[in-house]
Amino acid sequence: MSSTVAVDTTGADLGPAEVAHGAVLAAAHGIRVRLYGPAAELSPVVAGVAGIEVVDAPISIAKAADPAAAVQSTPDASIVQVARAVAAGEADAFVVAGATGPALAAGLLHVRRAKGIHRPALALPLPVPGRPVTLVDVGANVESRPDHLVQFAFMGAALARTVLGVDRPQVALLSNGEEPSKGTPDVVATHRLLAERLADSTHVEFVGNVEGTDLTAGVADVVVTDGFTGNITLKLVEGVSQTVVGEIRKAARTNPVAMLGGLLLKPALGRFRDEIDPEGPGGAYMLGLRALGVVPHGRFTRNGFEQAIVRAARGADGALTDVVHRDLQEAGALRRSPMAAATADAAAG
């Protein structure tokens, strides 16, 4: 790969050095990395590794209560420097460890929205056994109009093709029933628009509405929803699977026979554990800006950070933002600029 990825290391629970270890692993794939954070912690880890540059940026706003205000008032913050580097063309994509709010705020202010995009969205590949499903939006927006949701579908599909290795992704809309008439008025309108705009697509298939039960049943590659429902959905999946696994663990401690049973069963659960490892997909993807951003969870280890950097580079190499723009243009789903809209209206009038 030939891309450069700018990485904010300051939000990792295990510290900036853990992210640097992830960068070392990513550099082995031929990716160039610019690491932002406290140089004193980063430099010892990457010393002598080709393709990694350290930028001393010790000021972190990863835990800021008001990310937008922090981005405005802290021009030296690591995430602000990362976003500026992308805006200046010094990097082709960016990774922000464990700081979704600041990444979104800095991304909007400095990387900026891509042309024709209504709103950026956060997409998260859920580690579902058998067939991962990418949920979009998981919380960049609290409210979304049908036009926005349609763009989320195109953005999620382009991510699946370019970065996640799905040839012709199946895209679905999350609703309270499978019939096109089910859902809020906005969901019903989105269904109609998606059916129209993806009818002739050779690289994306719209499979209609899916219900909550279907989300982990492998019925689609990309599931579209508004950021409020998406955030609740994502956290429910986390909470329910933790609860079930925890109860089974608890049962395996109730008596010696059960304990032995748990020990004998454990090795066979290895594949399942690997499949639901949240570090596998690299984190959440920030779509709709002029460059791809990836936000690995703060509690990830170096393996998760490696994945995030590798996939950010893959998105840049595959020209993800160009793919989204071209697909939206072909489908007539780009946001018109106010001037273009006025001209078109005048011509129509």
Add this chain to the structure above:
Amino acid sequence: MSSTVAVDTTGADLGPAEVAHGAVLAAAHGIRVRLYGPAAELSPVVAGVAGIEVVDAPISIAKAADPAAAVQSTPDASIVQVARAVAAGEADAFVVAGATGPALAAGLLHVRRAKGIHRPALALPLPVPGRPVTLVDVGANVESRPDHLVQFAFMGAALARTVLGVDRPQVALLSNGEEPSKGTPDVVATHRLLAERLADSTHVEFVGNVEGTDLTAGVADVVVTDGFTGNITLKLVEGVSQTVVGEIRKAARTNPVAMLGGLLLKPALGRFRDEIDPEGPGGAYMLGLRALGVVPHGRFTRNGFEQAIVRAARGADGALTDVVHRDLQEAGALRRSPMAAATADAAAG
């Protein structure tokens, strides 16, 4: 108990006789039951059991594609007869096996909305290990205004106190963050209204917003959300727990050692299985009508139908609808009639 429960038996997957067996179990608690369905199948089961009356009503609209139209056009349907019996005072509560849509349609048309209620809602006690949580609304409405959501909170709390045995229920609002500022504008407004209206309550505590992760973490007794999000939530909980349990079962079949482990672990999982048994809570509760309705799932066995009938009677004995009305009145959260509203506005003007 001294209440009479009208029961539509026609929507059960195992057939009307299975519901009749549930009625026999419920009658042992001293509950009077009127069973609606094909008498030829019901009568043999209940022959000689005191307190059970069979009404021959073999016409079922449990699977009707358009429940509202079916209720209108099929006056002889079992569910319509059940709703009419309640409206005529021949029964104090009703149970409809496996037919939420028809139950809601017939309930609205014949039992009718309780005075001062904006919209009926469906509440479902989720079988969460340790502390069950009642989710309301799980799908009676696709869109809900803040005034509606506030009433759902009061209705859910009254259900918890009267039927589910929770003394001073903790009520929460489902959102994408714990801060009162998080959520859609409607959710933020609902938070403010609930904080105001439950501030002085001695029998309900408002614990604020909860996230998806918290739903199975035992942080509240009642969680309020709109019917769209609630339906997705409910089905996600089902889907994710089935997926996790299924994967663990699959792992226990991969080799002889794992299989032995699974066998040894199985008995210890009994308590967990009991705790997450969906038949335990009796089904979904239809709140906001002039009488309580309970909708057990169509795939339930006699034990689930027994629970549904017992709890319907408990709600009637505890005067659930009166409790809701009194609580809403005290909190100033009753829906004003158009005439009262006009008078109040004129007085204020």
